[in-house]
Amino acid sequence: MQLNHPAERRDGFFIKALSHISQAPRKNWLFLRFFMQEIPQAYEIVIGLEVHIQLSTNTKLFCGDPASFGSEPNTHVSPITLAHPGTLPVMNKKAIEFAVKMGLACQCEIEIDNYFARKNYFYPDLPKGYQVSQHTTPICKGGRVNITVGGEEKNVQLNRIHLEEDAGKSLHDVEDANTCIDLNRAGVPLLEMVTEPDLRSSEEAFAFLTEIRKLVRYLGVCDGNMEEGSMRCDANISVRKKGDPQLGTRVEVKNLNSIRNVKKAIEFEAVRLVNQLERNETILQQTRSFDAGNGTTFSTREKEEANDYRYFPEPDLTPFHLTEDFIEEIRNTIPALPKERIRKYRVENQLSAYDASVLTEEKEFSDYYDALILHTDLYKPAANWMTGPVKTWMNETGNEIGAFPLSPASMAVLISLVEDGKLSFSIASGRLFQKLLDNPVKEPLVLAMEENLLQESNVNMLEPLVEDVLASHAEKVKAFQKGKKGLLGMFVGEVMKRSKGKADPKVVNDLLLEKLNNK
Amino acid sequence: MFVYNSIERYHSLLNDGTVSCFDTVNFYLEKIESSQHLNAFTAVYAEEALARAGMLDEKRKSNQPTGRLHGVVIALKDVIAYKDHPLTAASRMLKGFQSLYSATAVEKLLAEDAIIIGSCNCDEFAMGSTNENSVYGRVLNAADTSRVPGGSSGGSAVAVQAGLCMVSLGSDTGGSVRQPADFCGVVGMKPTYGTISRYGLIAYASSFDQIGIFGNNIPDVARVLEVITGPDAMDSTSSQKRQLLPASFGDKTERKYRFTYFEEALEHKSLDPEIKMAIYASIDRLKQEGHEVLPVSFEFMDYIVPAYYVLTTAEASSNLSRYDGVRYGYRSAQPAEDLDQFYKNNRSEGFGREVKRRIMLGTFVLSSGYYDAYFTKAQQVRRKLKDKTREIFEHFDFILLPNSPAVAFKIGEKTDDPVAMYLADIYTVFANLTGTPSISLPLYTHSSGMPFGLQVIAKPFDELSLLDISQKLMQDQ
Secondary structure: OHHHOOHHHHHHHHHHHHHHHOOOOHHHHHHHHHHHOOOOOOEEEEEEEEEEEEOOOOEOOOOOOEOOOOOOOOOOOOOOOOOOOOOOOOOOHHHHHHHHHHHHHOOOEEOOEEOOEEEEOOOOOOOOOEEEEOOOOOOEEOOEEEEEEOOEEEEEEEEEEEEEEOOOEEEOOOOOOOOEEEOOOOOOEEEEEEEOOOEOOHHHHHHHHHHHHHHHHHHOOOOOOOOOOOEEEEEEEEEEEOOOOOOOOOEEEEEEOOHHHHHHHHHHHHHHHHHHHHOOOOOOOEEEEEEOOOOEEEEEEEOOOOOOOOOEEOOOOOOEEOOHHHHHHHHHHOOOOHHHHHHHHHHOOOOOHHHHHHHOOOHHHHHHHHHHOOOOOOHHHHHHHHHHHHHHHHHHHOOOHHHOOOOHHHHHHHHHHHHOOOOOHHHHHHHHHHHHHHOOOOOHHHHHHHOOOOOEOOHHHHHHHHHHHHHHOHHHHHHHHOOOHHHHHHHHHHHHHHOOOOEOHHHHHHHHHHHHHHO | OOOOOOHHHHHHHHHOOOOOHHHHHHHHHHHHHHOHHHOOEEEEOHHHHHHHHHHHHHHHHOOOOOOOOOOOEEEEEOOEOOOOOEOOOOOHHHOOOEOOOOOHHHHHHHHOOOEEEEEEOOOHHHOOOOOOOOOOOOOOOOOOOOEOOOOOOHHHHHHHHOOOOOEEEEEOOOOOOHHHHHHHOOEEEEOOOOOEOOOOEOOOOOOOOOEEEEEOOHHHHHHHHHHHEOOOOOOOOOOOOOOOOOOOHHHHHHOOOEEEEEHHHHOOOOOOHHHHHHHHHHHHHHHHOOOEEEEEOOOOHHHHHHHHHHHHHHHHHHHHHHOOOOOOOOOOOOOOOOHHHHHHHHHHHHOOHHHHHHHHHHHHHHOOOOHHHHHHHHHHHHHHHHHHHHHHHHHOOEEEEEOOOOOOOEOOOOOOOHHHHHHOOOOOHHHHHHOOOEEEEEEEEOOOOOEEEEEEEEOOOOHHHHHHHHHHHHHHO
16 A cells, blocks of 8 residues: 555655664564665666676685685685785786686677786785785776566676785674684685676666676686675665766665675665655765665765775786787687577577576586487477476485486486387386486486386287276266266376376377277 | 805815814804994804704715805895794884795705805895994994994895805895995995895885895805896796806906996086096096997986885885784784774884885875876886986996995984985986896995995896906906
């Protein structure tokens, strides 16, 4: 009911609901969420994202310490990471390769002459007192990422992608009186991807990040795990009246540790900002933090503090120049990306949009399908097997496709057994598939015979079963003959049941019709 | 009694059994002990040096192969990392700090059987021209203890000057090896930027810093250079060029070279007339010997020092940010209300005046609003200097310059006038701005009785010719 009230009234509710939020009763929160989706038609949300992508190199950007996540605090800390006197950085070439790979995949312009700069500021988790970054001269300029929202495609323009080193972690909640510093992450290579303010809804932001995560995984440059912080996102959000050429004052929201939270934060902020405009309040340029506990944001820094980072070229690293050959070499290592695979599946393999999208969610899954269809032309049944039984197996066992025990060749045989009518799909997926998983080296046909699972299409064997079923359902037989032709399915089902699913339904069907029509 | 002459001579004495490494180290330890008033050392590794000497004697006597610096007694400026030894940059900030690793240059010295006898006093974080800015107190010039030894590598210069070691390492960002060598009457060489790895050298200004060598003679300096030079995977600014420095570098002494000098430099109003006369006399002599010596006009003389101080302090302000008292180093006892105060306490108390002055200067020139007027401008000057230098070296083999406008100052003479002090770097910072190799040769004596030298600069990576002409000039002496 309240949803149809004018905006001013809704604001009232909104504020009231908001005042409850700090205590966060769950039902109020749900109530609030319901409101939040309502942005008056007259407004438009403008979103730009900054995505930090932690590169999955073995070692850090400027030294040989492991770049991996999850070790005991301060165990990946050589004198170089600790910024001991006299230590120097040395460039990790792999990180440059990954940056170029990402840039090429996003159709960026790759900068040939590159150098690093120092961004100077003091913080305890920044050992050198400066961050080595490409802030002023990104390795990848421009570029775009194609997303699909509500069936519509859109190119999200990128401003840049640049390389920089990560800072350590400040842990404020480990000890009461102290902030604890873990420098394992200090110096881990990061790509910072900055979009233009091109996104217009939380759904678009969601789709963009999902696409980026898929992309980094396809490229193998990052594990894309937002919860562990290997992909992090800050959202710049503003609202304006539709048609207004000016961008509204923006708010930057940090601490977004999942794609869903990015979506939620944008939704919350958009409503908050629209409400401020509706009340003729001035929007302050703020940095806000997302509270995942109650889905709200709170201000951490009022307007931009006048930070002067005193960028200057990093004198400890020589500029690095990329050759065309190097860039071409990297280009050749880029695998077919989701868009390309989807196009191929749809056009060449005649798959549905749904199948194509599920198959390409993960590169390895799609790779398996590609390997599978080298062994069979049954593209659609193969896709059904992948999105059905194989996916179910992955979900139930919690395994990745890499751990799937059956070879594509074996899977291809299994699929053709069904298509050739030797096995029903339900027997194949319900029983033979299980037996094969337990015994993956076995020939599927041999196993089906051993287990006595092959479909019965011998009329002489099936005739007694058909006779039995008809004899025990005399009433229904009469009804059928009087015109209730729909009962045929019931008879088939009964025969199938008595054959323990092995009867070939087509043969049973023919046999039944013959008997029923001749009675 | 042991008399040190050169590494080559020392090695032959060791080989014929006249001396031992152990006795030699003992000799130096006694000299260091009796020269404590000079304050050249911040730490002496007596027992360790003796133990290593004994080990080296054993090695030699059992006919195992010996290194090129076998038993050579070396002192390190206290800005060069030596694993498990103090590394303090003569600063309160790092007092008590021990390095977890060794500088590449130190590793190379040790691999060739050198004996590290101790660490030498210097100006704090290598910032200064008199060695008066040290938490350990000033170093005295052994030629006249009322005078400074120069800086910032004053301790390393005096250690060689007073015979407290055979050779020593310093660092040269704007003359910190050549100027004290000049003041103390020893040889001081700063090779081409990137020739010796900076890994393990506390950074003052990264694009200027270079480890340098003090010695009594050119063959010693050449040998040490030969050992510690070369590309280093730990320093991406180290040159990939491998220099060949054959021990027989003196073979080319018959070669006639082309010298130049800057009239603006020798005619500069700040230059002591005696120094000017001495260098003109050398120029005449070189001409008489058949070398070509021609002046060139060098219009940038007055821009050198400002460009140098803008760029080096900018880099220093960032390089010294790591000394924040968080992970190591000085931490104030004063309670801090917040993080800013914590940093301010640690850094205000941990750094000395000159270091703070340069950090503030560097922070200023990098600040938005001033960046282009200072930092960018200074970079442009540096670019022009490099271009001009390249052009000069198309026509000449060497540039001749004084090292300093005057001989060693009296203690305290310039401490209250930092600008006058900075301007005295006018002749040495050129080689750092351009990355060229440069050497200070102790050729002259002033009427005050103080030594002073001639600075010779060669084209980048032409250390071989530089050592060759240096040897010739020293022999002519």
